Amino acid sequence: MTGLRRLVQATHVLRLELPRHTDDRPVAALRPLATALDQTLAIIAEALATGTPSEAVPPPLRAPYSELSSDAGGSAVDHVLLTDLDEIVDAANTVADLLELPGGEPVRGAHGEVCDSSAVLEGGSPDALPLSIVHNRDDATREL
């Protein structure tokens, strides 16, 4: 859920930034990354649905991202967009890595260092989580 939460939040941020990016300048260089992200999420959904690691290999996300960021110097790609996309790419890679999808890419830590996403699991195993969920708060009037 942590990886998915990052993906959800980064998408919302990107949406809020849309007015900055949609005035009149298409960003054609974004096409390979957009396609790769879509394919990766489709493979993640399939792996979750079947409950087994997918045979399909997710396309690399870092390579199209790097191409896009190297284009940034001479095009309309601004740093806010790149930052949002970096977060989305890393979140998608984290989820893919946790699902043990083939062809995994390195996942960045909080400060950009490459890390093993399984450490996230080991450090915060759900088994160690407190059962803090409040279920079906009883309507006390029904207790009688």
Next chain:
Amino acid sequence: MRPSLGSRNAWGQLVADLAQIRANASLQSPAGRHAVRLALIVPATELLAEHVPLQRGYWIVVAAAAVLRPDFGATFTRGAERMAGTCVGVLLAGLVAVALHPTGWATVALVGILAWAAYSVFPASFAAGIVFLTGMIVFLLDAVSPDSLATAADRGLDTIVGGTIALIAYALWPTWSSMPARQALVDLVDAQRAYLRVVIGSVRDGVAVPEDQLGRLARRARLAWTNAEATIERSLTEPSTRRSTSSRRAG
């Protein structure tokens, strides 16, 4: 004549309700399984209550129905809390009955105090609320059955019998969240994918997407997130061996 907005909303709500009823009328649905469990256990405990020599055997039925919940965590956590709280409440009521022998207005005041205490602490602690609620019920029945000690004992015994039956019934035919949790994660990724595709597509093409379309996709993603989070939290209350790999990793 075209239907008005109100009638269209009502029609849409009716269609959605019927779809939900249809979806729940299945043994694959946690709600459907819960309904079948209740439909078997409530009459069974009623039969038991009629054939065992217990005063107020109907409390067995009430306890069984109250302890049974659609999911594991709520059934076993609340069931244990209810039974423990009732036992403590029975002891409390017994001690008060023996020590103070409340009658008349004293009983009325006691019921008022216990009611206040019960409904004040329910939001903080279900078990503590049940302690006071048990005392309240015991002294509330003082008007029709002055033997408070016997009433307290009946309440305790019947709750333990009914609660135990409910826990055994759930253990024999449990509902695990692993499948719903996995499906909720799939729905979340699908919703997020649709949302992201439109947002990135908008940047890529430099074309603004209608706000209502974005809003619809964002709402779908939010709903999927809420569902996934709730389902996985529920799954985490279950024994670790029963969780799906997805939900074990999802934490």
